[in-house]
Amino acid sequence: MLFRVAGENSKVLNGILxxxxxxxxxxxxxxxxxxxxxxxxxxxxxMNMPGYxxxxxxxxxxxxxxxxxxxxNPPDLPNPAESDxxxxxxxxxxxxxxxxxxxxxxxxxxxxxxxxxxxxxQDSKSFPKLNFDVITSAAKRPGSxxxxxxxxxxxxxxxxxxxEVAAAGTVLLKNEKKALPLKLGKGAGAVERLGVFGSDAxxxxxxxNFCTTGLPDRACNEGTLAMGWGSGTANxxxxxxxxxxxxx
Amino acid sequence: xxxPLAAINSYISDSDSGATVDSSLNDWNFANIxxxxxYADACLVFASADSGExxxxxDGNPGDRKNLTFVLFLLEYVDLALTRLAP
Numbered sequence: 540m541l542f543r544v545a546g547e548n549s550k551v552l553n554g555i556l557x558x559x560x561x562x563x564x565x566x567x568x569x570x571x572x573x574x575x576x577x578x579x580x581x582x583x584x585x586m587n588m589p590g591y592x593x594x595x596x597x598x599x600x601x602x603x604x605x606x607x608x609x610x611x612n613p614p615d616l617p618n619p620a621e622s623d624x625x626x627x628x629x630x631x632x633x634x635x636x637x638x639x640x641x642x643x644x645x646x647x648x649x650x651x652x653x654x655x656x657x658x659x660x661q662d663s664k665s666f667p668k669l670n671f672d673v674i675t676s677a678a679k680r681p682g683s684x685x686x687x688x689x690x691x692x693x694x695x696x697x698x699x700x701x702x703e704v705a706a707a708g709t710v711l712l713k714n715e716k717k718a719l720p721l722k723l724g725k726g727a728g729a730v731e732r733l734g735v736f737g738s739d740a741x742x743x744x745x746x747x748n749f750c751t752t753g754l755p756d757r758a759c760n761e762g763t764l765a766m767g768w769g770s771g772t773a774n775x776x777x778x779x780x781x782x783x784x785x786x787x
Numbered sequence: 788x789x790x791p792l793a794a795i796n797s798y799i800s801d802s803d804s805g806a807t808v809d810s811s812l813n814d815w816n817f818a819n820i821x822x823x824x825x826y827a828d829a830c831l832v833f834a835s836a837d838s839g840e841x842x843x844x845x846d847g848n849p850g851d852r853k854n855l856t857f858v859l860f861l862l863e864y865v866d867l868a869l870t871r872l873a874p
Binding site for chain 1: 788790791792793795799802804805806807808809810811812813814820823824826827828829830831832833834835837838839840842843844845846850
């Protein structure tokens with residue numbers, strides 16, 4: 540954006556987002572998206588996801604190695620402030636100590652995520668416990684007796700807003716000869732036999748959460764397209780009581 | 788998740804209109820598309836253009852789309868289905 544990567548783009552993050560739009564939340568990087576320490580902190584990024592770090596292979600830095608590292612992987616230290624497997628960690632501490640990043644900016648980077656934490660009442664005892672394991676979608680990790688996924692249904696009445704968004708997002712480009720809405724029944728201009736075409740109209744041959752090719756994360760376009768493919772995919776319930784679909 | 792065909796079937800069976808639904812879900816079975824299209828009073832054609840994240844390649848598309856193949860296919864497909872509507 541504007542000739543600078545998003546994570547260190549002060550004009551966009553500090554200027555437009557946090558000043559003009561008065562955004563009070565926090566800005567987090569995508570995985571492997573931070574490309575610097577000081578510039579990203581000054582540019583407006585508040586939180587860093589796992590990513591690459593630069594490992595010098597020669598003293599004059601003519602040869603460097605980009606290696607994927609994340610907190611939780613070795614070499615790891617109990618205290619994140621001492622960690623050297625990220626652009627921040629101990630390097631952010633150093634940047635604040637030597638004045639490259641103001642202490643006020645560090646405070647801001649801490650306050651913003653914690654403001655969101657308290658806004659969502661995550662300090663409340665009634666806030667649901669973490670119920671997710673990035674390693675597996677099963678209830679337990681292989682070889683473990685600890686249940687990490689209790690498959691809590693968090694759908695509530697979200698289908699109402701999903702329905703509303705879908706309707707609001709539908710664009711009717713043209714309606715020649717007033718073809719829509721369809722008039723069902725017999726007689727002139729009525730539809731007695733309706734034809735429905737296309738794999739997008741039907742069920743998924745391998746189930747809604749899988750591809751017939753066996754590829755992960757919805758890397759296919761089979762059946763009704765609910766979401767694109769990639770690491771952000773979530774599983775839908777594959778079995779739905781018939782009466783629910785009649786409700787609308 | 789409810790697919791459109793299931794929802795349409797449900798809606799029409801609840802409507803007491805006497806209308807019936809026929810479907811042709813295989814995108815490449817043109818003989819069947821022709822057959823169903825020939826006797827349908829109205830045709831609803833569903834198509835999609837998918838994309839995703841770069842670590843997975845689908846039909847030669849590494850995340851971002853490299854072309855508009857599905858969209859072009861959709862237009863041809865819509866034309867094909869719509870021509871069957873002509874009396």
